[in-house]
Amino acid sequence: MKVDWIAVSCSDTSLQAWVFGSSGEILDELTESISSPAKATDIIDRVSPWLDKATTPHRVSIIACGNIDHIPNYTCVPCAPLSAPILDGGIKDDRATLQIISGISQASPADVLLGAQVQIAGFQAKFPKFDGVLLLPGPHSVWAHVSADEIVSFQSFMTGELMAIISQSSSLKSCLGDGFWDDRIFDDALSEALSRPERLAAKLLSLRADHLLGQAKGGSAKARLAGLLVGAELAAAKPYWLGQMVGVIGADALTEIYINALKSQGIAAQHADPTEMTKAGLALARVQQLS
Amino acid sequence: MKVDWIAVSCSDTSLQAWVFGSSGEILDELTESISSPAKATDIIDRVSPWLDKATTPHRVSIIACGNIDHIPNYTCVPCAPLSAPILDGGIKDDRATLQIISGISQASPADVLLGAQVQIAGFQAKFPKFDGVLLLPGPHSVWAHVSADEIVSFQSFMTGELMAIISQSSSLKSCLGDGFWDDRIFDDALSEALSRPERLAAKLLSLRADHLLGQAKGGSAKARLAGLLVGAELAAAKPYWLGQMVGVIGADALTEIYINALKSQGIAAQHADPTEMTKAGLALARVQQLS
Structure with missing residues (x-):
């Protein structure tokens, strides 16, 4: 399998992953239930069958986001949803390099985004002229004021x-x-x-x-x-x-x-x-x- | 044991009971944990050792209050905490008659008291001149406006x-x-x-x-x-x-x-x-x- 990279998204209850080929096509995908926040090693374990089949000459890049059990790094608002440094923490093994997208924080009112910022970045890519408020319903719903490619504030x-x-x-x-x-x-x-x-x-x-x-x-x-x-x-x-x-x-x-x-x-x-x-x-x- | 009557109070998690002698003295008492609202038959079971020891010639009267699993009767506010008919439902066996103190209801905002009214009646008996608000903290806290021996409203x-x-x-x-x-x-x-x-x-x-x-x-x-x-x-x-x-x-x-x-x-x-x-x-x- 000619693997280019692997994308992973973790919630408190599920882990979704997609393996991309060199032309951006999705070669395979998986959704698994998890019972507590995934650790970096759990992520490597879940995508391991893909890594074993990968014919790539170098380590496969895995990019993960969401509620992952590691020491997180935060960028403070206002900032772009995927602000540099976008990748934080992460581990390596012989077959792969895992990098985790850093969170976004707000000082007052104190709040953090662990994965919503990635969906917001995706929305901005699909609807580049959008200027307004994004609502992401869920166990913890997020309201984010988005303007000029930045997250201005959120709650x-x-x-x-x-x-x-x-x-x-x-x-x-x-x-x-x-x-x-x-x-x-x-x-x-x-x-x-x-x-x-x-x-x-x-x-x-x-x-x-x-x-x-x-x-x-x-x-x-x-x-x-x-x-x-x-x-x-x-x-x-x-x-x-x-x-x-x-x-x-x-x-x-x-x-x-x-x-x-x-x-x-x-x-x-x-x-x-x-x-x-x-x-x-x-x-x-x-x-x-x-x- | 010369039993006059038995008092029982039930919360969602415990059952307390006191057995009274003919001069109003407490002969014995018990506190037991329960895992779900007590049924009338549970109450009889818990006080059964007292009933077996009772030398009373007639059935022993048991008066119970609180969150008890039976079809309840309600008196609507404003009313005295122990309004007539104060006793509702209840069962008999050879040794005892169990009566349950009826609840108090309020139409708007819709609300009910299942046991708090008994504590409020007790408070009024101890402090007959009190005119104001009673707060009963708990899993469900109750605020009751009490005036002229009545519960006027509650929340x-x-x-x-x-x-x-x-x-x-x-x-x-x-x-x-x-x-x-x-x-x-x-x-x-x-x-x-x-x-x-x-x-x-x-x-x-x-x-x-x-x-x-x-x-x-x-x-x-x-x-x-x-x-x-x-x-x-x-x-x-x-x-x-x-x-x-x-x-x-x-x-x-x-x-x-x-x-x-x-x-x-x-x-x-x-x-x-x-x-x-x-x-x-x-x-x-x-x-x-x-x-």
């Missing part, structure tokens, strides 16, 4: 993860029903939380009261939980989206929830596929590495 | 439970250190959340950023987490405590956190022991039952 929210741990590990678990979804209940909860976001911890318990008093309709509590949490986030992130051009990078059910929430506030967001943006961003890092 | 918050599930089940777990506590960090986080409560989901992630950027001091993240969550609650509960006489019924570390938070806002709260208030409230229910 992460724990909303998706709160939704997951409240659904799976809290006393509300038994109140949440079986996934029935009611758009109107979502919209009402979103409006409530947008206008009184500080009441979140009380509003969450109203789910239990509705359940105990028999006022919850079907499994509608799930829509209400999502509306309350996303509404509180939209209230806090208002300086990001109000009157702005917004792009959303995401493809899952949570992304759809955010897009609907923005729509209810009069924001028609531009939508981009996260895997495509990751690949485009990692390819840019490869170009920087060679230049 | 529960999921703060304590959120603190627990974020500490134990979220990605912030590894950022929270080993229990070192810094009062100043707590106070700063409290102020931040009080002034911008809607930013909670973002502020929570600042704990991760501080950890990753090496800016967290010792295990201070625990104090910051508590300050952010309690601060957001104080912001939402402001109509309850601002300019009010406040009583706090609680005795654990979380109660101390709330008392310090109120002190930082100029509120010197009156403090009462929760077990004593529970026993006093259940004794009142016994008087009502006999009258």
